[in-house]
Amino acid sequence: MDETVSLFEATEVIQAQSGRGWRRRLRTLVTEPKIAIGGGFVFLLAIVAILAPYIAPHNPLDQDLMATALPPAGFAGAESGYLLGTDNLGRDVLSRLIYGTRIALIVALVAAGLAAVVGTTLGLLAGWYRGAVDAAISRLVDIWMSFPPVLLSILLVAVIGSGVTSVIAAIAIIDWTRFCRVIRAETMAQAQQDYVLAARAVGYRRLRILFREIFPNIMPVLLALVSLEMGIAVIVEGILSFVGLSVSSDTPTWGGMIAEGRQYLHQTWWVLAAPLAALFATVLSFNQLGEGLRRALDPVLRR
């Protein structure tokens, strides 16, 4: 109520901004630096992952015992053809890195997606219907979150067996609670807003109000959370493959490469450095993307 409104504002014509609604919004989104840089890198990763067979210089599994422990280009003893050097088995680090991107992104997308779907649905229902539904779901979340995550993932892998599926399952099963909590809080906050009351006054049914009125306002938070979750998923995958719980040791993963690289750190430090850098850059990009999305989409309300 501290914003009084003047007649003169009311009769003024609002300056038309160029372009129609969604195109304009898309443009503002894409030019936001965090989204451009973060999103750009993620897009790049996706291309790399998809085109891996075509851009990887070597087969990641090929061992060349005549070319073991070669340093990356620019260092003494490097050989052309192995841009990032080779590991102690003569495998090309760059190719392994490129193929590792596939695992990382698949895990990121599917795990984050699953966690988001489950967590958001339950969060929406809990926040909107309140009462017994909320009590049950909140209790579930509380109990679920009291399990140590690492233990849970090890348990899962022991049951399902190692592999991409169990990694994805482990992440989704643990992290859906994060979504549930946040989305529930957001839903409750939105439910207090007058536009929800207005929707009820029109006579829309409760479920319709939840999905058609409230959910679009939850989207910014959700998108930001999903981006963050993808970063987390990549790290968790790294951890799991580091401890050997992820995919079989043949398929290259960044975490696996880090584990191997750690063993021969003093001889072949590049085997550790490359996947570490890739991990770092990827998570950073997801975080920036998420942060940028949150900032770009939210100010709609605050203007």
Place this chain on the structure above:
Amino acid sequence: MTNPILRISDLNAISDLDGRPILRGVSLDVAPGQTLGLVGESGAGKSTIAKALLGILPRTVRIASGRVVFDGRDLRELPERELNRIFGDQIALIPQDPLTSLNPGRRIERQLTDGLRLRRKLPWRQARIRALQLLEEVRVREPERVMRSFPHELSGGTRQRVLIAAAFALEPKLIIADEPTTALDVTVQKQVLRLMRDLQTHHRTAIVFVTHDLGVVAQICDRVTLLFEGRVVESGTTAEMLETPKHPYTKALIAAGPRYDRPDAGLQPVGDEIINALRADIVASDGRESHA
């Protein structure tokens, strides 16, 4: 007016974002111990003037020219150290929203004694006694209980009284009251207005009362300055402005308000011709300014 406590001369302020003028040659005087009503619709610039007088202008607003002479000294020429001694001490604020203006995590006694301990170097016990006296002056019931309370435990009226007490605590020469009763119930508003009047008489403080409510102005202000889009439209004593307004905009604003004593009068929207004429005036004088 001889020896006004505050004299603003030809103040011009510009927005750094788009170069838009926010204040256009504003001049006004406040006599010691008197209340000046600063009236206008939103965007008129009254908040900007209030903030300038308290040193809390947003960084995007820049004072381009003009003088702000307080107690004989031009505030625009003083070094920062001097200004810090004036703002919050000799010029105090009664803010608009009592809910958000008090720190929700600190008890009232802490917040009331802050200024006394910081600025007057009073030891805690003395400051607390003084704070209690202030609460009694603003006619708060159970002052001891209020002292020990947190803001959310008090009613809106009580919170506003606490803020008034805080404003008068350091015996300022000038108080800026920024719509202090807008958020209050009408019965509470009347009590608070009466309190402010009594305190002003007792402490001989000058008040700049920012408001958009002409009714409040009529009851509590000695003089009135009416603003429109940063420019002074008319000013004079309250009686002159309300009973014999000269400018058509002033007349229109008075006629726009609803009147319970005259239900068939009032609710006349301000005519477009008046606004257009005012705007044309502004454009013309802006043009003169930029060519000067």
Place this chain on the structure above:
Amino acid sequence: MPCERISSRLTEEKVMPETLIAANGIEVVYRARRRAGRGEIGGVKVLHGVDIYIDRHETIGIVGESGSGKSTLGRALLRLTEVTAGSITFEGRNITHLPDSQIVPLRRRMQMIFQDPMSSLNPRRSIRQILTEPLLFHRVATDKADANRRVRRFFERVALPLSCLDRAPHELSGGQRQRVGIARAALLEPDFVLADEIVSGLDVSTQAQTLNLLKALSREMGLAMAFISHDLSVIRSVCDRVYVMRHGVIAEHGRCDHVFAQPKDPYTQLLIDAIPLPRIDPGWLTRGTDGGNQ
């Protein structure tokens, strides 16, 4: 369904069949959600047995200070808040505990305008969507084209530029948003409109414009209106009858001119005295309240 007459509603002013909405003995309790063992603890009673009625085509005012329960009463009448006791009837039909499926068609006929046009318009929808969807939902419009036509006609009526239609609410000025709020209610061609503090916080000239628009619309469309406000002057200028509320009860009610000329309840007198008028009145400040803290 048998028509229920409200026997307690005896007044010397109106004939019963004209009544559109009537409420008797309304009590509303906001429950404090505490799961301490069984049952709920606490709960604030906001309305303590309120009787109110609104006739067709008339505009009533509900005035009170904060905590008086006026907003709650308004929402109770619209069945947007559950009543814990009492009955509400619409055109003689008891709607107090009507299930959702039967309430929905009635909703078209009783609409609401909100105080804050910023938060009452979904920030993620365009104005066009906000206005046309209810028309289609209630089948006031036959199809999208018809809905758009109606919206455009109304925009002309209230002098809103058509360019607003494809914008989001935050891109409009406050006065425009307020008029969109009015449009949303009026487009459904309701019988009754509840206006909840719709001019608080508006500049006096915008307030005048909005109130005049509302008065004109209500005349043209034959609306019954309940106008909630804390501002007695506004109520006086807009309403035929007034209900004065305090702490969840009706302190006084009657025709505006009677109540203002000769208030029966001291609280009403207090409220009237507390309004500062834009005229010189030296005794005003010291009259009435003793200046003590309430």
